[in-house]
Amino acid sequence: MVISEAKKKYCKEYYERNKEKINKQKAERYRRKRVEILTVHRQRRLIKKQQSKDYYHRNKKEILKRQKSRYDPVKNNARGKLQYQIKIGNIKRPEKCPECKRETKVHAHHHDYSKPLDVYWLCSICHGKRHRQFG
Numbered sequence: 063m064v065i066s067e068a069k070k071k072y073c074k075e076y077y078e079r080n081k082e083k084i085n086k087q088k089a090e091r092y093r094r095k096r097v098e099i100l101t102v103h104r105q106r107r108l109i110k111k112q113q114s115k116d117y118y119h120r121n122k123k124e125i126l127k128r129q130k131s132r133y134d135p136v137k138n139n140a141r142g143k144l145q146y147q148i149k150i151g152n153i154k155r156p157e158k159c160p161e162c163k164r165e166t167k168v169h170a171h172h173h174d175y176s177k178p179l180d181v182y183w184l185c186s187i188c189h190g191k192r193h194r195q196f197g
Contacts, residue, residue: 140178144170147179159185
């Protein structure tokens, strides 16, 4: 599409005469668009936040239980002492699970955390069974 010189001249003159009005319109359009974008993002954030709160309140018991077990100083102390004894070689990790005799990496199960070196060595399956059985 070819624009004639007269049309170009007219457009320039029109812009010069109505510069303030045109710039205000542009600014208003930009502001409206920006507000719409921010509104959409704000709504998405609020929905996500509400979903997160709902999830927390529905699963609060499990979440707190998980957090407590993760940061329980008695448990962490017992685990640390056992890991240190394994590292320096005073305690050897067995090759087999004593319950099912599977040759796999075994986990240390503390029955009493006040005795950190008194552990049962169990594979992951037997360890899970032990936790479900005794809690």
